Amino acid sequence: MSAVKQRSRKTTMLEAINAGMAHELENDPDVVLLGEDVGRAGGIFRTSTGLQQRIGSKRVIDTPLDEKGIVAHAVGMALYGLKPIVEIQFSGFIHDAFEHIMFCAARYRWASGGQYSCPMVIRAPSFGGIKGGFWHSQSVEAYFVHHGGIKILCPSTPEDAYRMMIAAVRDPDPVLLVEAVPLYRAMSASFVHDGVPAEIGRAEIIRPGKDLTILSYGPMCHQSVIAADDLADTDAVDVEVIDLRTLIPYDIESILKSVKKTGRVVIVHEAPLSMGFGAEMAAVIQEKAFGYLHTPIQRVAAPDVPYHFSIGDECYKPNAHRIGLAIKRAMAFEF
């Protein structure tokens, strides 16, 4: 049995999320999964396929249509000692639960002088690329950065999705798990389903380079690598791409190490520009590595408008082409 487990398996992002949840649900009776349609039908994306059948409807729960209610009840469950995994059907519907995530879950520990805590995982299927229009394509992660108490993870590969799910469930604090809907079925990879959690707070260099640093997370990492590869051929620029993986707490050491080496930074995210996570990155980097920067930090992001249904996938969200232009801008900059 354990021999079987140790064999590496080809796994889509969806399957990885499913496997991560299954692992925790099976090994810890305090883990529960709740959300709209997550049980009988396995979620509208089918990320929880089969889990209710295996674990039972007591712990894999189809809830009423009420995001606030789902999160608020999960807060109570966590206070009592369960470890809820909450699925928000689309991250665009998370806002009704904003108060309970940021000002209840993320604050119970502090507000109770350390007496209570709310370890829970909030799954936010995010990002565009499935012709979802503005509600079904949202990037919401930036709203959750503004005060402590909650961690934010964003896997860009199936293996990370699996391991981050496990890490998030085991974490003693609330975790927002930003899941990349456009990668659910589009991406697969082989890895061993061994129940080993990811390390929270560690970024990863997914393409080493020496001329310029790209900081990104989620599907934009892949676009960034494409852009880097393209420019390596055409412009002989050697771009390093860092997958941030954890937004809070972000991996300042890896970031600064790379920036101090390259002296040039492009930050890429799919969320709107203003007050996107790139704002905080740019502010911190210019503060901590001012003397190393050869050029202004560039941000590549969606504009400050909602995600467009019929042309958003093509024109709204950043792509390798636009990332490439930012790289060129950064390389060409002169005072």
Added chain:
Amino acid sequence: MSAVKQRSRKTTMLEAINAGMAHELENDPDVVLLGEDVGRAGGIFRTSTGLQQRIGSKRVIDTPLDEKGIVAHAVGMALYGLKPIVEIQFSGFIHDAFEHIMFCAARYRWASGGQYSCPMVIRAPSFGGIKGGFWHSQSVEAYFVHHGGIKILCPSTPEDAYRMMIAAVRDPDPVLLVEAVPLYRAMSASFVHDGVPAEIGRAEIIRPGKDLTILSYGPMCHQSVIAADDLADTDAVDVEVIDLRTLIPYDIESILKSVKKTGRVVIVHEAPLSMGFGAEMAAVIQEKAFGYLHTPIQRVAAPDVPYHFSIGDECYKPNAHRIGLAIKRAMAFEF
């Protein structure tokens, strides 16, 4: 009558807000004011004292205890053609209405192809200084920056409060009016109650200088001026203080002009550091004025923890002393 109106009157911040609302309620029958306790008792801060008596309970409305419901109903009112002013009792209670502010009010115009709009004013009594603990001292403005469709104003003087209220009511788009609770009674000034609105989108240099630019808003402007004055004496630094006044759309011209002159920037806000409005300011400035900066942009802000009841007013929120240290840091910076 109009002669009387033209005389300048000494007015507290509270009275200015009251006068601004009164002016609009009296001159435009489509303006309504709604919120918890705003009617009969004039609001818990008494900002609407006397308005229900003057305008009637049809248009100055005591609502049920339901922030989401208040804003959501105001959205409907605005769709139909009223211009609601909504009071959120404390900005800490605004989060329940987050979806309706950011994803309904701020999006109806776009999402309806320009057919509908939601002009409305959301009043958010904000900031600490009244021993209010973490719920009654919140700075929430940064949450409203991340996508377009809503403007954000923050007056730091009674005259601005009066004129911005009028401007906000008349604006065709939703406006978040960030009101400074600690200044409600602490600050007064003389000005003519002439019904002239403020210009949205214009910052103001409230202390000219040539060595360093402070960007701030709300009560922190006053702390910044104190810090600047102190350092002018002790350190012979000539600090320019800019009151941003409008956060969205911020006054990029004034900001860049000052920054290009001084080459040094300190951004001050009371909200937590990470992803505070200072992040966006720093990101934009380093991008647009990179070559002019002598030193890294400093941010002075509260830490990423909730507002502490018993020591928050003293230790948590930034003050002139801490601003002064940031100025010194900026002035002393060497590569």
Added chain:
Amino acid sequence: MIRNLAASRLKMVQHVTTRKKKTVGKGKLNAPAFICPLAQAKDHGIRQVMDAEGNLTGDLADPDLADGQLIRLYEMMVLVRAIDDRGWILQRSGRVEFWIPHRGLEAVHTAATIAFNDDDWIFLGYRHPGTLLLRGVPLVQLFAQFFGRADEPFKGRRLPTLMGDRRANVVPMTTQVGSYIPHACGAAWAAKIKGDDTRFLAFFGEGSSSRGEFHSALNFAGVHKPPVVFLCENNGWAVTTPTSLQTASTTFAEKGDAYGVRNIRVDGNDPLAVFAATREARDLAPEKGATLIEAVTYRMGYHTTSDNPDLYRTPEEVAVWEAWDPLIRMRKYLENKDLWNEQHEEELWARCLAEIDVAVHAAEAMPLPGPASMFDDTFEEPTWMLEEQREQLLAELEPGE
């Protein structure tokens, strides 16, 4: 939810209601979750004008619509059914991105729409094309919306079937289900404050009643008595969730009592019952304020084209409801009145299909919006930030984008 996330084999609407698979995961599907109560309507407090055969029940009085109105109503129900069939096919063949079926729900929204005057406001859900058509919106405009074309009221910005048109006093929904219930209530309250006689209607599903917005709207409505009718379409399911997991109240109508809001439960597959209840609620609105109507009906189709009902409901459940198909009942009612026959029926269907063909072709030929248009309507006047972003984006687009 979306095409490339769903099984993409071409599947006709008819298959939806006759599929045979019964198993979910490893287990069997349980007994029907939403047992059709219409045969015992009285026992369930469900008011009816007509029975399954289109005969008067003697419960709710026949609203005595003029013959022309009755025929027009039926014709619209058929057109709407034909639109649904076509929408499904267009999505399955990859020509529209997404489709939300409304099969089985034709009676509720068409009958409620004609119970209101044209200058009354309607807040729409996503299964209500008939409302717009009854208000004179041309069919081609609907299809332009389904195809996300530039030249429709929302400029191609919204998911197919999230319809509306200000010129018809029909407000598009805010994709979050239920969110607009208090918007409708607030708009009605505004009309009351302004002294206008406009009345308001808001459609929403039973699942949406779980959201706080329902609570807010009903609560404010009880206190402030705006002229609004809340029309809850209880169609048994919210995606895969049956009503038994949605709430423990016996009916959705009775939730009105908790707010002092008058309420009534009607047969949502009986267009005349829907009309009678809605019209009465509309007429009473200035005096009594809001009414909550629960229309008991059934979503016969998939939740959306991304759905798979095999996972959560049995063919038997669907079959019972099909006997109560609102089109069949209304046709029988008309036939009983000698207002309809087989030939009419054939002609109508032929006309509908032809009209749809024309509209589809015209709409599909329309251009998509250009990227610059994304930036319009964010504010009344764009901020410098948006202008800068637009300029940059346009400059950066690859040729052909």
Added chain:
Amino acid sequence: MIRNLAASRLKMVQHVTTRKKKTVGKGKLNAPAFICPLAQAKDHGIRQVMDAEGNLTGDLADPDLADGQLIRLYEMMVLVRAIDDRGWILQRSGRVEFWIPHRGLEAVHTAATIAFNDDDWIFLGYRHPGTLLLRGVPLVQLFAQFFGRADEPFKGRRLPTLMGDRRANVVPMTTQVGSYIPHACGAAWAAKIKGDDTRFLAFFGEGSSSRGEFHSALNFAGVHKPPVVFLCENNGWAVTTPTSLQTASTTFAEKGDAYGVRNIRVDGNDPLAVFAATREARDLAPEKGATLIEAVTYRMGYHTTSDNPDLYRTPEEVAVWEAWDPLIRMRKYLENKDLWNEQHEEELWARCLAEIDVAVHAAEAMPLPGPASMFDDTFEEPTWMLEEQREQLLAELEPGE
């Protein structure tokens, strides 16, 4: 809300209930908004054990508490009243920053507390000091909380009267009123999932029932039947807002019907009625799930020390309620049973005041928290960001801060 925002002249609690001013703005205050229904309890569906004179009404059965328990309950009600008097004075004299009075609400929270076992969980509002004391929390700890001292469970971080203590199974409220109703429900659901026999009680005001959280909690509770008792204290007012502007339902109890949640309306100034209803609800919880109890009572004091009731309610209204003061009724009940007399009363008050004196002095002498402590408990382990921020802040504080 806060000291320096309120009129700061010293004002004794007694003045609260005898003030004479009647005018609001330019107009007169209307007739009483919350007319005391307790004399006609039956007509209002309000269940009672005792009448105004402490005699059994024959409606709800006397729960037959042991003499010692009855006396303990009354003593606690008196202690709690004395704490309120003192809190007010401490605030008005500038020694505590803020005070939320609970005068008139002593019966509900003490009686409901003893209806639960000590290992049951209670989610508290801000007018419930008796709950903690009945669970063995020392008085000095309460005052340390009021004074914002470092050495109380919440390390001085919370507004005075927002109490709780995990060791006593009492969860502090989340300052937004009502937000914690679904937390209590979720915790109860968790206990059920884990197979524990813990029961749960959540206190909240009638104003809080307007929030979506009430809706969510009651709705989930109906479906999932967690062992939780929702105790709605209908004290007539939410700050300045009367119940008539809060909701149009006749009672708050009946709101339970909208969710299939059993419910009962009791006289909240009758401790034995509260006890009986709460105990029954607690006992039925494993089998029946949740109960919503509406306890009809009255906030005799100010909303908070920042409030001014002259602006919104008449002295006449208050006066009628004073005749139904829960302390007076309980005392009469005890006297009727020969369990109490004037001498007991005097000794009790003397003891309470002395205990409070000791607690106040001890608590006031305790140190405030230091600035470094602000950073603790944000996460289980502080992030590097918080550590950096803490270091910087400590380095930057002026001497003496």
